[in-house]
Amino acid sequence: MKTATRREMLEKCIVRGGLLAGVSMSDTRLLAFWQEAEKSARKPTPSEVLGPFYKKGAPNEAVLHKPGMPGFPLKVTGKVYNSRGQKVEGARIDMWQADHAGRYDVVGFKYRTKLVVPANAEYSIDTIMPGHYDDRPAQHIHYLITAPGHKTLITQNYFATDPFFEGDVDKNFRKRGVAENRDLVLPVTLYETGTPSASVTFDIIMEKA
Amino acid sequence: MTVRIAPFFVLALMASAQDRSLSSDADIRWLAFSKDGATLNAVCSDNKLRQWDVHSGALRKTQEFADGGRAVGLQAMSGLLALGGRGGVSIQEIATGVPVRKIATGDRRPNSVAIAPDGQAIAGSTRAAGNARDEIMRLWDAAGAQRWEAANGIGGVSTMAISPDGSVLVAGSYDTDVRVWSTRNGELIKLIQELPVSMFGMAFTPDGQSLATAGVDRIVYIWDAKSWKLQKKLTGQQEMISSIAYSWDGKQILTGGFNDITNKHPTSILLWDVASGKILKTMPSPHRVASVALSPDGKLVAAVSGDKTVRLWNVR
Numbered sequence: 001m002k003t004a005t006r007r008e009m010l011e012k013c014i015v016r017g018g019l020l021a022g023v024s025m026s027d028t029r030l031l032a033f034w035q036e037a038e039k040s041a042r043k044p045t046p047s048e049v050l051g052p053f054y055k056k057g058a059p060n061e062a063v064l065h066k067p068g069m070p071g072f073p074l075k076v077t078g079k080v081y082n083s084r085g086q087k088v089e090g091a092r093i094d095m096w097q098a099d100h101a102g103r104y105d106v107v108g109f110k111y112r113t114k115l116v117v118p119a120n121a122e123y124s125i126d127t128i129m130p131g132h133y134d135d136r137p138a139q140h141i142h143y144l145i146t147a148p149g150h151k152t153l154i155t156q157n158y159f160a161t162d163p164f165f166e167g168d169v170d171k172n173f174r175k176r177g178v179a180e181n182r183d184l185v186l187p188v189t190l191y192e193t194g195t196p197s198a199s200v201t202f203d204i205i206m207e208k209a
Numbered sequence: 210m211t212v213r214i215a216p217f218f219v220l221a222l223m224a225s226a227q228d229r230s231l232s233s234d235a236d237i238r239w240l241a242f243s244k245d246g247a248t249l250n251a252v253c254s255d256n257k258l259r260q261w262d263v264h265s266g267a268l269r270k271t272q273e274f275a276d277g278g279r280a281v282g283l284q285a286m287s288g289l290l291a292l293g294g295r296g297g298v299s300i301q302e303i304a305t306g307v308p309v310r311k312i313a314t315g316d317r318r319p320n321s322v323a324i325a326p327d328g329q330a331i332a333g334s335t336r337a338a339g340n341a342r343d344e345i346m347r348l349w350d351a352a353g354a355q356r357w358e359a360a361n362g363i364g365g366v367s368t369m370a371i372s373p374d375g376s377v378l379v380a381g382s383y384d385t386d387v388r389v390w391s392t393r394n395g396e397l398i399k400l401i402q403e404l405p406v407s408m409f410g411m412a413f414t415p416d417g418q419s420l421a422t423a424g425v426d427r428i429v430y431i432w433d434a435k436s437w438k439l440q441k442k443l444t445g446q447q448e449m450i451s452s453i454a455y456s457w458d459g460k461q462i463l464t465g466g467f468n469d470i471t472n473k474h475p476t477s478i479l480l481w482d483v484a485s486g487k488i489l490k491t492m493p494s495p496h497r498v499a500s501v502a503l504s505p506d507g508k509l510v511a512a513v514s515g516d517k518t519v520r521l522w523n524v525r
Contacts, residue, residue: 047340050364050383053425056405106406106425106449106469134473152363154342207340 042085042205046181048156051142053104058094058112064127071100071128073197076141076157080121080204082150087121088206091147095125097140102133129159129198138164138178143204150206157202158185227492231261231268231519239500240513241285243304246505250303251519252280252290258303261519263509272306282322282331285454285502286373286415291322291331297353300328313353323369323378330356330392332378334366346380348392357395362386367407367424372434373417381408381422389437399437404430409467410452414459421462423450429462429481443486448476452498457505460484465498465512473497478512480524492522 065073080091096112098104105111111130117123130139139162145153158165158179165172165185173179186200235255242249248269251259256279260270274280278292278299289309292299297313309328319333329351337343344361364383371378377398381387387401387408406425413420419440423429427450429443448466455462462483466476478492478501496514503510508525 044340047342050342052367052383052407052409054364054383054385054407055425056385103469106427151341153340154364 042081042083044083044207045153045155045203045205046183047154048180048184050144050154051136051156053096053106054094054142054144055096055106055109055112058096058109058114060116061109061113062115062123062125064111064113064125069128071131073195074127074129075124075197075199076127076202077122077124077199078202078204080117080123080145080147080206082206082208088117088147088150089119089121091117091121091145091150091204091206093117093123093125093204094144094146095127096142097127097130098133100128100131102131132164136178137176138162140178145204145206147206149209151209153204153206155204156184157200159188159200160185161188161190161198227520228523229266229521231266231521233259233517233519236515236517237499237513237519238280239283239285240502240511240519241283241288241303242502242504242509242511244288244505246509248304249502249511249519250288251513252283252303256280258290258306260304263504270306274301281320281333282324284324284326284328284371286457287324287326287328289324289326289328291324293320293322298322298331298333298349300324300331310351311353312349312351314347314349314355319347321366321369323371323380325371325375325392326373327375330371330375332369332371332380332392334361334369334380336365344382346378346388346390348378348390348395356392357390359388359390359395359397361388367409368411368422370411370413370420372413372420373415377434379411379420381411381424383407387422401432401437403439409450410464412453412455412462414455415457416459419459421453421455423453423464425449429453429464431483441483441486443481443483445481445488446477446479452501454501454503456503456507458507461489461503461507463501463503463510465494465501465514467497476514478510480510490522490524492520494520 080088093115139159140156143155169185173182189199191197235253237251239252249261256274258272274292278294281293282291288303290303299311300309322331322333332348334344334346342363346361347358348356362382362384367381367383369380378390378392385404389399408422408424411422420432420434427446431441433440448468450464451467452465462481465478468474476494480490494514499513499515501512510522
């Protein structure tokens with residue numbers, strides 16, 4: 001493994017906010033800072049296309065799947081961090097997806113939310129597995145995430161259980177140019193007791209502005 | 210006994226069957242009538258331009274794009290086509306196939322562009338470097354000099370146009386905002402943020418006094434192209450609107466639909482009277498409408514729907 005030089009350690013610690021420029025420090029102390037920064041550093045969530053169906057003005061709503069509505073229940077949970085591994089305060093998650101039949105609500109706000117993320121930076125959205133549609137035949141959910149002091153993140157997540165990936169996500173995630181990044185195809189937990197449902201965990205890593 | 214008629218059949222009965230069709234060997238992306246109305250030009254997915262005699266329906270000519278480029282923009286009223294190729298964007302007159310000029314855009318060649326009606330400038334938006342989806346709009350003059358660049362929101366351009374007098378550039382973004390810049394110096398003249406959804410098409414009246422935009426919410430918005438205030442909304446299209454064109458006298462608007470389930474679902478093409486907001490004619494389309502055009506005399510509607518057929522209707 002390549003050993004970092006003192007200069008590289010200093011640069012990384014400063015860039016990631018673990019150290020202020022101009023502070024003098026022993027090599028041992030600097031190494032400890034650098035190792036801590038390396039441990040907590042997180043790669044920003046890859047961005048993906050915004051797509052044509054983003055709609056402004058969605059309500060702040062965590063439960064999008066109401067009783068009696070068709071679709072396979074899905075819970076999306078996660079935390080919003082920055083690339084230093086710190087929780088991000090004041091994030092808003094604009095989320096939109098197709099319904100079970102692969103249709104976006106372009107008139108109202110069905111399966112659309114602009115969620116205020118609580119102070120603990122953890123979010124949870126009750127929705128359904130999005131349906132398939134011809135133009136983008138993999139199930140996916142869109143996100144536009146904003147937070148004070150951070151770059152706006154536009155991304156999507158996909159589902160490893162989607163038949164589109166033919167049981168081999170590594171091989172097929174780029175099929176038909178649908179997903180751009182393997183990391184965005186999430187493992188799915190299925191629950192068979194009671195009403196069958198699914199859940200995914202989607203931690204969001206934002207970059208400082 | 211009450212007889213119930215499904216809405217689709219009502220629409221089908223009201224809709225007018227096409228009067229004729231023209232066939233191509235490749236899918237057609239854009240349509241433009243020649244200025245004299247005698248020729249219908251089609252930009253096709255096989256990088257060829259097909260030209261039909263409107264009167265006889267005969268295919269007059271099929272020609273390769275100049276320099277082997279691919280189509281990135283169309284100025285229908287001026288009959289100019291922009292081709293993206295090595296080192297820049299070529300502008301050619303589609304009626305004759307004659308290259309008008311080549312604008313060197315370097316390694317920042319945009320994927321889609323707006324062309325000034327006189328072909329003296331092009332504008333294009335590209336994604337900025339990095340993980341963010343920020344966009345940068347650039348405008349080049351005929352000599353290939355970049356006149357200016359400006360931040361252009363996030364998510365990419367959904368539609369753009371340059372005014373008939375060449376003075377302003379308008380771009381709609383997938384973040385739903387519409388920006389209006391001075392083509393001369395890049396000054397942001399107006400930022401329209403009240404639209405809730407993306408616009409998929411826009412068209413200026415030939416006199417440049419108004420701009421019509423339409424998209425996801427099925428509404429045609431008509432803007433005063435000086436004050437940039439909303440003048441009027443036209444409602445009645447049952448699907449999202451994917452394409453729009455003004456008649457050459459600016460009194461009518463033609464819109465093409467895009468079903469929100471899939472582009473393979475039937476949609477409609479509507480001819481509107483702008484002053485009254487009334488729908489003058491409804492024409493069926495088998496799929497999402499890719500491009501619409503009205504002949505210069507206003508008598509003929511042409512539309513393509515992501516396939517190899519041009520559908521024509523007599524509307525007067």
